[in-house]
Amino acid sequence: MQVPLLDLKAQYQTIRDKCIKVTQEIYESQYFILGPYVEQLEQEIAAYCSTKYAVGVSSGTDALLLSLMAAEIGHGDRVITTPYTFFATAGSISRRGAIPVFVDIEPDTYNISPKEIEAVIAGMSEGERKTLKAIMPVHLYGQCADMDAIKNIADENHLVVIEDAAQAIGSEYKKRRAGSLGDFGCFSFFPSKNLGGFGDGGIVTTNSNDLYEKLKILRVHGGHPKYYHQKIGGNFRLDALQAAIVSIKLAHLDGWTAARQENAKRYKSLFKEAGLSAIVKCPAEKENRHIYNQFIIAVENKRDELKQHLIDNGVGCEIYYPVPLHLQDCFADLGYSPGAFPVSEFAAEHTLALPVYPELADEQIAYVVDQIKIFF
Numbered sequence: 001m002q003v004p005l006l007d008l009k010a011q012y013q014t015i016r017d018k019c020i021k022v023t024q025e026i027y028e029s030q031y032f033i034l035g036p037y038v039e040q041l042e043q044e045i046a047a048y049c050s051t052k053y054a055v056g057v058s059s060g061t062d063a064l065l066l067s068l069m070a071a072e073i074g075h076g077d078r079v080i081t082t083p084y085t086f087f088a089t090a091g092s093i094s095r096r097g098a099i100p101v102f103v104d105i106e107p108d109t110y111n112i113s114p115k116e117i118e119a120v121i122a123g124m125s126e127g128e129r130k131t132l133k134a135i136m137p138v139h140l141y142g143q144c145a146d147m148d149a150i151k152n153i154a155d156e157n158h159l160v161v162i163e164d165a166a167q168a169i170g171s172e173y174k175k176r177r178a179g180s181l182g183d184f185g186c187f188s189f190f191p192s193k194n195l196g197g198f199g200d201g202g203i204v205t206t207n208s209n210d211l212y213e214k215l216k217i218l219r220v221h222g223g224h225p226k227y228y229h230q231k232i233g234g235n236f237r238l239d240a241l242q243a244a245i246v247s248i249k250l251a252h253l254d255g256w257t258a259a260r261q262e263n264a265k266r267y268k269s270l271f272k273e274a275g276l277s278a279i280v281k282c283p284a285e286k287e288n289r290h291i292y293n294q295f296i297i298a299v300e301n302k303r304d305e306l307k308q309h310l311i312d313n314g315v316g317c318e319i320y321y322p323v324p325l326h327l328q329d330c331f332a333d334l335g336y337s338p339g340a341f342p343v344s345e346f347a348a349e350h351t352l353a354l355p356v357y358p359e360l361a362d363e364q365i366a367y368v369v370d371q372i373k374i375f376f
């Protein structure tokens with residue numbers, strides 16, 4: 001049996017006609033960048049995330065970069081974040097000339113640990129503390145970080161909070177939506193995210209009118225009015241085609257999310273039935289709405305061999321992420337060594353993402369669990 005890690009073709013079949021129709025409309029209009037489709041999507045996403053505003057941008061990475069620019073974070077400033085995430089999180093901080101300050105994660109959710117954030121701030125010199133400007137938590141795999149604790153720390157230390165919610169559209173923390181929990185919420189429409197376009201795209205949410213205005217101006221090179229520049233922005237514009245496709249998909253998102261949650265539940269009960277509970281650690285669910293962008297298991301031994309066994313037997317799986325960011329060559333000048341963040345390093349060596357996409361059939365999930373049982 002073949003079980004790919006992700007299969008977007010099945011999903012496409014359910015929205016194909018609408019996508020072709022809207023694409024043709026845009027071709028006929030020859031209006032490709034920003035404009036009415038982007039504005040419509042901005043309103044829809046703001047409503048979906050319970051925020052006042054949303055600003056469509058060119059990618060999730062650019063959503064992070066633009067938010068840092070709007071927060072006026074730049075050369076020599078410090079931003080606390082997690083080393084256990086996709087590269088763009090810390091990459092965007094460094095691209096501003098700012099310094100990522102890594103903080104280890106919690107072992108059950110893989111999200112940044114508020115206790116460790118407090119410890120790192122307490123250990124900073126007065127000079128370092130003056131340059132500390134923001135916290136960038138990541139809602140990894142689709143589950144929100146512990147935002148009450150993070151927000152308290154941010155408020156006490158006058159820090160901006162930029163949520164990297166690229167994997168977490170529709171995720172909730174204590175009934176509040178990802179993207180509405182900090183000053184900025186950054187989302188990605190990369191095709192493999194739960195709400196993906198037909199190319200690159202992203203969006204920033206905010207409740208602040210002031211930040212909203214800044215985001216919009218910086219999205220178009222900082223020109224305000226056009227061709228008059230008080231600030232240096234960039235080209236962070238979203239295409240009409242991407243916005244129109246994402247709008248079509250948004251109507252299906254809650255159904256797809258429910259299917260992902262069902263699949264996660266099925267894995268958990270099948271692992272239990274198969275007597276694998278002691279060997280395969282399943283994702284913890286807090287008082288959150290976990291949207292399962294990824295379903296991650298942790299195994300004590302032989303993760304790489306398990307991965308190979310699954311691939312050899314037709315099961316797509318992947319390691320997110322094999323090298324924590326503090327150990328990436330490009331961040332060597334930050335001065336971190338192996339052992340600096342043991343929980344992140346453990347996760348990098350022991351976890352594996354299994355297929356969890358909405359259209360996955362029950363027999364496919366059963367097959368994946370069977371293959372894991374055969375391996376162990």
Ligand SMILES: *Cc1c(COP(=O)(O)O)cnc(C)c1O
Nearest residue numbers: 059060061086088166167188190
């Ligand atoms: C995907 C992702 C991004 C980047 O989004 P792009 O649209 O690919 O630029 C940033 N952070 C995290 C955690 C992601 O998963």
